[in-house]
Amino acid sequence: MKIAVIYTSKYGSTKRVAEKIADNCDNAFAFSTLSDIQNIESFDKIIIGIPIYAGSTTRDMRNFLKKNWDAIKPRLFGVFVLCWDEKNYIEFINKILPEKPDDKVILECFGGEIDPELLMEFERKVILELTGVSTKTSNIRNEQVVAFAKKIMGN
Numbered sequence: 001m002k003i004a005v006i007y008t009s010k011y012g013s014t015k016r017v018a019e020k021i022a023d024n025c026d027n028a029f030a031f032s033t034l035s036d037i038q039n040i041e042s043f044d045k046i047i048i049g050i051p052i053y054a055g056s057t058t059r060d061m062r063n064f065l066k067k068n069w070d071a072i073k074p075r076l077f078g079v080f081v082l083c084w085d086e087k088n089y090i091e092f093i094n095k096i097l098p099e100k101p102d103d104k105v106i107l108e109c110f111g112g113e114i115d116p117e118l119l120m121e122f123e124r125k126v127i128l129e130l131t132g133v134s135t136k137t138s139n140i141r142n143e144q145v146v147a148f149a150k151k152i153m154g155n
């Protein structure tokens with residue numbers, strides 16, 4: 001069985017989570033949507049990793065999903081979200097995916113991470129207003145990430 005964990009990440013936390021999932025699975029590979037993923041059809045299970053910015057995700061992820069949906073859909077095993085507004089994560093997924101995923105697709109939210117030092121001045125102000133975060137803060141639940149990897153491996 002071959003597994004692809006496909007993510008996009010502006011500030012690095014989704015990348016780290018995608019790599020952790022791949023590290024905890026056999027024969028799994030993490031790909032950024034900006035990398036050249038060859039042959040999606042050669043993977044048995046596909047995991048999509050989505051960070052949320054201003055209620056959506058990056059254009060490259062949206063384009064990637066649209067362009068490759070026919071190949072992704074029958075292989076889609078799970079979608080994970082990184083965001084601050086965790087109660088809305090299912091809504092985010094339904095808005096971003098070209099189609100509502102089947103009930104068997106596992107949907108998870110692992111929390112999020114914000115490092116104001118990586119942001120532009122105006123973004124820092126907006127983030128402070130919305131979240132109250134002024135110094136690097138992470139609430140990513142690593143145990144949940146590892147448990148998700150176990151689900152992918154089927155145990």
Ligand SMILES: Cc1cc2nc3c(=O)[nH]c(=O)nc-3n(C[C@H](O)[C@H](O)[C@H](O)COP(=O)(O)O)c2cc1C
Nearest residue numbers: 009010011012013014051054055083084085112113
């Ligand atoms: C500029 C910016 C905008 C964000 N907008 C939202 C948002 O609208 N809703 C939300 O729940 N989280 C939002 N977040 C939180 C991110 O989803 C969270 O920080 C995530 O871990 C970022 O992933 P990354 O490190 O892979 O870029 C935002 C974060 C930043 C920096």
